[in-house]
Structures are given as structure tokens and as C-alpha cells.
Amino acid sequence: MKNYFFKITDHISRKINGDEFAHFYLEGEQSDFIRFNQNKIRQNGNVVQYYCTLTLISNNRQASAVITLSNDIEVDLKLFDKALGTLRKTLPKLVEDPYILYSTEVNSTYNIEESELPDTLSIVDEVMQKGRKKDLVGILSSGTIVRAFANSLGQKNWFEKSGFSLDWSIYFEKDKAVKSGYAGYKWKNSELAEKMDQAAKELSIMKKPASTINPGIYRVYLAPAAVDNFMHIMSWGGFGIKSQKTGNSSLLKLVEGTKSFNEKINLTENNLDGSSPLFSDTGFIKPDKIVLVENGNLKESLASPRSAKEFEVAQNGANPWEMPESIELSAGGIAHDNILKTLDSGIYLNNVHYLNYSDRSNCSMTGMSRFACFEIKNGKIIAPINVMRFDVSLFDMLGDNFVGATKKRERMLSTNTYGQRHTESSHLPGIIVDNFKFTL
Amino acid sequence: MIDLKNVRNSFLNATEKGVFSSMRIVLSHSESIGVRQDIGEPPAFADDTGYMITVYEKDGSGYAASSDLSNDGIKNAYQKAKEWALFNNGKSVVPFSGFDRLTPKGSYSSPVKTPWNSTSLSDKANYLKELNLAMKDEFTVDRTASLDYIKRKSIFLTSDGTESVQDYDFIIPFLSLTSVKDGKVQRRSLDSFAVAMQGGLEIFDKVGFNAENGQRLAVEAAELLDAPICPNGNMDLLLDPGQMVLQIHESIGHPLEIDRILGDERNYAGTSFVTKEMVGSFRYGSNLLNISFDPTVEGQFASYLFDDDGNRTQKEYLIENGVLKRALGSDISQYRSKLPGTANSRASNWNRPPVDRMANINLEPDNSTLEKMISKTEKGVFMKTNQSWSIDDSRNKFQFGCEWGQLIENGKLTKLVRKPNYRGISRNFWNNLKMVGNKDTVEVKGVPNCGKAEPNQAIFVGHSSPACLFSDIDIFGGEQ
Numbered sequence: 001m002k003n004y005f006f007k008i009t010d011h012i013s014r015k016i017n018g019d020e021f022a023h024f025y026l027e028g029e030q031s032d033f034i035r036f037n038q039n040k041i042r043q044n045g046n047v048v049q050y051y052c053t054l055t056l057i058s059n060n061r062q063a064s065a066v067i068t069l070s071n072d073i074e075v076d077l078k079l080f081d082k083a084l085g086t087l088r089k090t091l092p093k094l095v096e097d098p099y100i101l102y103s104t105e106v107n108s109t110y111n112i113e114e115s116e117l118p119d120t121l122s123i124v125d126e127v128m129q130k131g132r133k134k135d136l137v138g139i140l141s142s143g144t145i146v147r148a149f150a151n152s153l154g155q156k157n158w159f160e161k162s163g164f165s166l167d168w169s170i171y172f173e174k175d176k177a178v179k180s181g182y183a184g185y186k187w188k189n190s191e192l193a194e195k196m197d198q199a200a201k202e203l204s205i206m207k208k209p210a211s212t213i214n215p216g217i218y219r220v221y222l223a224p225a226a227v228d229n230f231m232h233i234m235s236w237g238g239f240g241i242k243s244q245k246t247g248n249s250s251l252l253k254l255v256e257g258t259k260s261f262n263e264k265i266n267l268t269e270n271n272l273d274g275s276s277p278l279f280s281d282t283g284f285i286k287p288d289k290i291v292l293v294e295n296g297n298l299k300e301s302l303a304s305p306r307s308a309k310e311f312e313v314a315q316n317g318a319n320p321w322e323m324p325e326s327i328e329l330s331a332g333g334i335a336h337d338n339i340l341k342t343l344d345s346g347i348y349l350n351n352v353h354y355l356n357y358s359d360r361s362n363c364s365m366t367g368m369s370r371f372a373c374f375e376i377k378n379g380k381i382i383a384p385i386n387v388m389r390f391d392v393s394l395f396d397m398l399g400d401n402f403v404g405a406t407k408k409r410e411r412m413l414s415t416n417t418y419g420q421r422h423t424e425s426s427h428l429p430g431i432i433v434d435n436f437k438f439t440l
Numbered sequence: 441m442i443d444l445k446n447v448r449n450s451f452l453n454a455t456e457k458g459v460f461s462s463m464r465i466v467l468s469h470s471e472s473i474g475v476r477q478d479i480g481e482p483p484a485f486a487d488d489t490g491y492m493i494t495v496y497e498k499d500g501s502g503y504a505a506s507s508d509l510s511n512d513g514i515k516n517a518y519q520k521a522k523e524w525a526l527f528n529n530g531k532s533v534v535p536f537s538g539f540d541r542l543t544p545k546g547s548y549s550s551p552v553k554t555p556w557n558s559t560s561l562s563d564k565a566n567y568l569k570e571l572n573l574a575m576k577d578e579f580t581v582d583r584t585a586s587l588d589y590i591k592r593k594s595i596f597l598t599s600d601g602t603e604s605v606q607d608y609d610f611i612i613p614f615l616s617l618t619s620v621k622d623g624k625v626q627r628r629s630l631d632s633f634a635v636a637m638q639g640g641l642e643i644f645d646k647v648g649f650n651a652e653n654g655q656r657l658a659v660e661a662a663e664l665l666d667a668p669i670c671p672n673g674n675m676d677l678l679l680d681p682g683q684m685v686l687q688i689h690e691s692i693g694h695p696l697e698i699d700r701i702l703g704d705e706r707n708y709a710g711t712s713f714v715t716k717e718m719v720g721s722f723r724y725g726s727n728l729l730n731i732s733f734d735p736t737v738e739g740q741f742a743s744y745l746f747d748d749d750g751n752r753t754q755k756e757y758l759i760e761n762g763v764l765k766r767a768l769g770s771d772i773s774q775y776r777s778k779l780p781g782t783a784n785s786r787a788s789n790w791n792r793p794p795v796d797r798m799a800n801i802n803l804e805p806d807n808s809t810l811e812k813m814i815s816k817t818e819k820g821v822f823m824k825t826n827q828s829w830s831i832d833d834s835r836n837k838f839q840f841g842c843e844w845g846q847l848i849e850n851g852k853l854t855k856l857v858r859k860p861n862y863r864g865i866s867r868n869f870w871n872n873l874k875m876v877g878n879k880d881t882v883e884v885k886g887v888p889n890c891g892k893a894e895p896n897q898a899i900f901v902g903h904s905s906p907a908c909l910f911s912d913i914d915i916f917g918g919e920q
Binding site for chain 1: 479480482483484485486487488489490492494501502503504505506507508509510513520521524527528531532533534560561562565581582618619620623624625627702703704706707708710711791792793795828829830831832833834836837839841859861863865891894895896897898914918919
């Protein structure tokens with residue numbers, strides 16, 4: 001696909017006039033998707049898709065066209081010629097756009113990561129073998145993901161990874177289950193077995209009679225997967241310069257300095273350690289790291305090229321939504337073996353579900369406990385809990401109520417497959433917080 | 441444009457006698473334009489053509505999705521789908537040999553009076569600029585007016601030689617603003633993301649996509665900035681159709697999806713508090729609750745003739761006089777669950793396989809005027825426009841918030857309140873349905889981003905509802 005894509009971009013670039021600039025962004029994949037229910041297959045198949053966005057800029061005007069590549073170069077060259085013609089006709093009809101910013105420094109990069117993946121059918125057989133006598137439900141996504149950029153100045157960037165994501169749960173009954181995941185670029189049967197065994201152990205606790213806790217304030221432990229959910233919602237408009245300048249950021253009080261997180265909270269967009277490409281959809285090379293929160297205070301914001309022009313700040317390779325793609329929360333001092341002891345009495349939340357802002361300007365979020373969540377007394381697991389709704393402000397949770405984070409952090413690859421397999425990742429510890437409010 | 445004759449021939453040539461297969465081809469053209477803070481956003485066009493071939497072999501089924509429409513491309517896709525079907529045979533949770541596959545014939549078109557292309561891009565951009573300007577006042581710090589248009593053709597071919605063609609014109613108008621005063625922030629929008637229909641530019645009038653409403657939103661935001669926070673307490677709740685959309689969607693639509701009841705979604709979207717045994721007798725709500733599945737409503741966002749597995753649709757009542765009669769599941773789910781269902785096996789695009797989805801799920805009107813519902817309320821809050829939504833994985837415990845609230849005291853609307861929220865448990869909530877508005881209070885809405893399934897799919901759904909009054913609801917406000 002690399003040569004195919006650059007053949008198209010070279011073809012169009014040769015047609016770009018002196019007062020024009022064009023750039024191209026490719027998002028593609030060849031994926032096998034296998035859905036499981038009751039340790040059987042619900043749906044299975046293969047998807048091959050390559051979407052290319054052509055953006056044309058001329059005389060301070062910009063428009064773009066997305067074309068689905070057909071794998072027939074003659075057909076696609078004609079489609080791109082036609083799209084170029086449409087964009088050329090469109091631009092003069094637009095008024096001038098003061099917020100256009102594109103990369104004029106040519107920075108070509110090629111990143112093709114080697115992988116060791118057995119064929120998907122043998123992975124499925126292995127999953128079903130390990131899932132024998134278990135009520136296993138979930139999805140295996142496997143195959144190659146591509147992101148690429150090119151522009152009419154000759155910049156070329158290629159990012160290609162072949163990997164897998166097995167996102168699964170095993171159920172005891174009704175909503176009593178344990179969730180786990182196994183994702184990466186090198187498949188090992190032994191690692192899957194280890195994770196299945198661990199999940200089975202946790203599921204044995206879920207078989208105990210469940211406890212229904214009363215609404216109120218509790219000390220809780222949030223495992224990395226649960227922390228990931230909070231970070232995801234906070235990333236929705238929280239760190240972007242546009243949301244911060246237009247009153248829409250959930251972290252506005254952090255921006256204004258009227259609130260701060262605990263000084264132990266450090267949040268970083270760690271591009272270098274993440275699993276996304278190091279170039280943006282407009283061709284800018286991302287910085288290795290962007291420090292978002294340092295010692296509890298806001299430090300930098302994510303700025304897309306368009307926002308950079310509008311708000312007169314430097315762009316930093318952010319995507320158009322100005323959401324982190326490789327967020328990292330600093331580790332703390334709680335050893336894995338001491339989590340229950342440090343929690344002492346309270347609630348252990350492995351997973352949370354359907355978080356949303358309940359009060360955006362106060363960075364308050366509501367959501368549900370889900371999967372393996374336990375009541376803890378004197379450092380011991382007492383019982384699984386029936387699902388509970390919570391409503392908490394992150395200014396409290398990561399502020400005065402923050403007790404500490406675990407030493408060990410978990411690296412989690414996104415399981416998001418809306419439209420395509422996503423490349424985001426996070427690197428997060430578990431955290432213990434006081435005064436966590438359950439409401440229903 | 442594709443050469444459909446060639447594609448049809450290539451597909452039929454790839455098929456084998458005695459092996460049923462289908463080819464679902466989706467061709468889309470979309471345009472997005474917007475104006476933010478009086479500045480035109482760069483317009484974006486997209487042309488997307490691809491297909492999914494599904495092969496059913498004995499008890500197995502497999503699919504392959506591709507955009508390669510060449511003869512070899514279609515042949516390869518067929519072979520891949522067949523390999524998956526053979527692999528799946530004996531491992532599938534659905535024994536596919538147990539029922540006949542469908543061979544739909546017919547066509548559907550969205551009702552279009554004023555085509556999207558009847559006005560130029562510049563004219564549409566100028567109109568958006570006008571609307572954007574209408575939202576401007578001394579407190580607004582961010583204003584967006586935008587339009588998304590999707591023209592989609594979906595062709596369903598079968599190895600038996602049948603063919604159905606459905607042509608859709610979708611328009612998604614969007615108006616939103618943020619106002620700030622004394623450190624307080626208020627968002628106001630034209631029913632958030634719930635304004636969408638099939639049709640042409642004539643839908644602007646139907647959904648109120650005009651400068652007058654833009655101005656109204658700015659005025660309402662400014663008024664709310666001076667309003668107190670919504671009080672806490674158990675009281676009556678009057679919801680306008682814009683918020684009813686969300687309420688129906690989350691606490692009736694999703695829990696009735698048979699694939700959730702059967703456990704397919706347990707790893708992602710969740711399960712359901714509804715069980716198979718409850719269908720036919722469960723009291724879901726008060727006698728006033730009547731819910732229909734109706735993809736036949738002209739111009740509603742999720743109207744169609746056939747679903748993406750070829751099931752022909754018709755209006756069905758899911759809940760009648762408060763009793764659950766039917767769930768949401770197409771032929772595969774009906775076969776698996778032995779429950780009565782609906783034609784709702786739908787996919788977001790050519791690259792995703794169909795699963796049970798909502799289509800148009802509508803709450804039928806009764807006979808109360810809005811004024812009557814207000815007059816019957818001693819103490820309550822009238823809420824409009826969804827702002828926050830969250831519900832548990834069994835679709836039971838929910839918490840929703842709105843952009844706009846107004847107190848009702850002693851049968852009269854009184855002061856505005858900011859950050860109104862409410863929470864409850866689905867069954868209890870619907871059993872507290874006290875009054876249902878008449879047809880004059882009905883609004884037809886559409887939601888373009890209903891998320892579900894693995895691999896994930898965001899799909900178009902429609903909801904229409906009158907205003908509704910609920911008693912004894914836990915209502916509360918946010919922080920100052």
C-alpha cells in the first residue's frame with residue numbers, strides 16, 4: 001500500500017500549481033474481527049479499508065475530500081483528479097480563512113514495526129480452547145493498521161503496525177463478570193493462559209453473594225482500567241486550547257488557577273512512548289512529550305494548527321479534537337501487594353462504565369461500577385458489589401481526596417473501533433481516593 | 441459511480457449453487473459545512489464506496505468487506521467470506537442452517553422536496569453565517585452553525601438473483617453556543633445532537649433551523665446565566681421532546697435489543713434488565729406508555745424499507761398500555777430467542793456487519809396539552825435539551841442532565857434554573873409516567889451517533905415523542 005499511496009500523492013502533487021498546496025492523509029487497515037459469545041463465534045470476517053483525505057489550500061482558502069481507495073490505481077487516479085477539480089472549483093467560492101496553518105518544513109519519516117502474529121484462525125482456536133467451559137464474550141481484532149501523510153512539497157510519512165487486541169470478559173451470571181484484555185504485537189499463548197487464569201480466579205470471588213452498598217461516601221481504589229475511563233472523559237475537551245479559550249473546558253478552573261490537583265498529579269501526553277504515529281494529519285511532527293499537568297497545576301495545552309492560528313499560540317501536533325492520544329499519569333508509591341492494605345476499608349473498582357460529565361464546569365463525572373468490583377474491609381475482599389452509580393468531581397478526586405497512586409502502571413492500547421481501529425494508548429497507575437460519592 | 445451491471449455479474453459469478461450469499465453495496469457522498477464565530481470552517485466532502493459479502497455455509501457464516509469492486513476483488517472477497525463461514529461452521533453461537541435466508545426485492549427513497557444541491561455551497565454557507573450571527577450577544581464566547589449532508593445508496597444483492605435498492609438523503613443541522621458571565625458557563629443548543637431527518641432543505645422549517653431560534657438560544661443562555669442552580673428534591677418532572685429522545689433511547693430502546701438480552705453485547709455496550717420471559721407480560725410503564733418501532737414514518741431519520749439483512753419492515757408496537765409486547769430483534773435474533781421482533785438488523789456502513797439496532801422508536805401521543813400538564817403540577821421542573829447522559833450496563837440506573845430548566849410551582853411556570861439533572865431506575869421511572877402530551881406537542885427527532893457493537897458502530901436512529909410528565913422523580917442541580 002505504501003507505493004500505491006505515494007503513487008497517488010506524487011501524481012496529484014505534480015498537478016499542484018504555484019499558488020496551491022496539497023496534503024494527503026491516509027487511514028487504513030486490513031483487519032480480522034471475531035466476536036465471541038458463550039465461548040462461541042457470533043460474527044467473524046475481514047475488513048479491508050483505506051480512506052485518503054486530500055486537502056487543497058490556495059489563496060487562504062481550504063477544502064478537503066475523503067476518497068475510499070479501490071485498489072485499482074487507474075480508477076483511483078481518476079477519482080483523485082476529479083476530487084482535485086472539485087476542490088479547485090470550490091475554493092474561489094469560499095471567503096478567506098484566517099486560521100489555515102500547514103507544515104512547510106519537509107520532515108519525512110518511515111516507521112514499519114515488525115510483528116510476530118500467527119494467523120488469525122489459530123489465534124481464535126487458542127482463545128476458544130482457553131475459554132472452554134467458560135462463558136467468554138468479547139472481540140478479537142487483528143491485522144495491519146496504516147497511517148500516512150504526504151504533501152506537495154515532497155514530505156512523506158508512513159506508519160504501519162500489525163497487532164492484535166483481544167478484549168474480553170468471562171461471566172458467572174447476569175452482570176457478574178470479570179473483564180480483561182490482551183493486546184500487542186507479538187502473540188504468546190502463555191500470556192493469554194496467564195490472563196485467563198487470573199480472570200478465572202477473580203471470577204470465583206464474583207460467585208459470592210453480592211453486597212448492595214448504600215449511597216454515601218467511600219474510600220475507593222480505582223484500577224488502571226477505571227482510571228483510563230476518567231482520563232478519557234477528562235480528555236474530551238479538557239486539555240485543548242480551543243475548549244479552554246471558549247469556556248468549554250472541564251478544566252477551566254485549573255486554567256484560571258481557582259482549583260488545582262494534588263501536587264503528586266503529573267499528566268503527560270507522551271507521544272514517544274505511545275502507539276500512535278509521531279506525525280499529525282496535517283504533517284506536523286509531534287513533540288516527544290507535552291506536559292499537561294505538573295505538580296497538580298496545568299502546564300501546557302494541546303493546540304491543533306487551526307487553534308494555534310486562532311488563539312495565537314504554537315501548535316504542538318495535536319489532532320483537530322485536541323484530545324491526548326498517549327496520556328500518562330505519574331506513578332506513585334503504593335506497591336501492588338499493598339493496595340488492599342492501603343485501601344483498608346472501602347470499594348475496589350476494577351472497571352467503571354458509561355462515564356459522562358454531570359457538571360462540566362466543575363469537572364464532575366457520573367458513571368457506574370461494572371464487572372469485578374468488591375467491598376473491602378480491613379484490607380480483605382468481603383464480597384462483590386451490585387452495580388452503583390457515582391458522581392464525583394475530579395478536582396476533589398485528584399485534589400484533596402487523592403491518597404496515592406500505585407508504583408506499577410499499566411499500558412493500555414485503545415480497543416476503540418468506531419469507523420476504524422484506533423491507535424491511542426494510555427499508561428496509568430491505579431489510584432486510591434477518599435470521599436468517593438455513590439449516589440444510586 | 442459504479443457499473444452496477446458489472447458488479448452484479450461479478451458477484452453472481454463468484455457465488456456457488458447451493459450456498460446462499462449476499463452482497464451489500466453502500467455508496468455515500470457527504471458534505472460538511474460550518475460557520476464558527478462568523479468564520480467559515482473548511483468544507484469537507486467525502487465519497488465512500490464499498491461492500492460486504494456474507495456467505496452462509498451449513499451452520500456457519502462469514503463476511504468480507506472491501507472497496508475493491510473489480511471482478512477479482514469481488515471474487516477474493518467472496519472466497520474470504522466463505523473461508524470464514526467454513527471456519528465458523530460448528531463454532532457459531534447461531535446455527536445458520538436453521539432458517540431460510542431472505543431475498544428482498546423492492547426500493548425505497550427518502551422524501552425530498554427541495555434537494556440539497558438546489559442551492560449552492562455559497563448560499564448554504566451564507567445561511568449558516570446568518571444563523572451564526574443570530575446567536576451573537578454580549579455573553580456568547582463560542583457559536584457554531586453547521587450542516588452535514590449524506591446521500592447514501594444501499595444495494596442488497598443475493599445469490600438467488602434478487603435485488604433491493606434504498607436511496608437515502610440525510611441532513612443533520614446543528615446550532616450551539618456557549619455563553620459566559622461572572623465565571624459561569626452556559627451551553628445552549630438546538631437539541632444538541634438530536635436534530636436530524638431524511639429529506640431535503642425543506643427540513644429546516646420542520647426542525648426550526650433558523651435565525652429566530654439562534655437568537656432564542658442566545659437569549660435563553662443569557663437568562664440562565666442569571667438563574668439559580670436547580671433545587672434538589674423529589675418532585676414532578678416535565679420533559680420536552682428533545683430530552684424525551686434520550687430518555688426513550690437509553691431506557692427503552694437499548695434494553696429491548698434482543699442481542700443485548702442474548703448476551704452478545706455483554707463485553708461492551710452491556711446486557712439488559714429485560715429477560716426473554718418478560719416479553720408479553722412485563723409492566724414496563726404506566727398505562728399511558730405506548731412505544732412503537734416504526735421505520736415507515738415519512739422523513740424520520742431511521743426510516744427504510746428493508747434492514748441490512750433484507751428483512752422487510754413494518755410498524756410494530758413494542759409496548760402497549762405500559763405492557764412489554766415485543767423486543768427489538770431481526771430474523772436471526774428472533775430465531776435465537778424465540779421472541780417476536782422487528783426488522784432492525786442494521787450496519788453503520790459497508791465495513792461493519794449488521795446487528796440489532798434501534799430504528800425509529802417512538803412514544804405515541806395521548807391527549808394532554810402542555811398547558812394542562814403544567815397546570816397539574818404542584819411542584820416540579822420543566823427540562824429541555826439533553827446535556828449529560830449515563831446509564832448502567834443493564835440499562836437500569838440512569839442519570840441525565842439538561843441545558844435548560846424552569847420551575848413549575850402551583851400549576852405555573854416560574855423561575856429558570858441552571859444545571860438541572862435527574863436520576864432514576866428505568867422501570868420505576870416509566871411507571872411514574874403521569875401525563876402524555878397530545879400530538880401538538882410531538883416533535884420528530886433523529887440521533888446520528890448511537891454507539892454499540894464490536895467492532896464498534898455509530899448508527900442513525902430516530903425518535904419522536906410528545907412532552908411527558910413524570911411524578912416523584914429525584915431532581916438535583918450541579919455546583920455553582
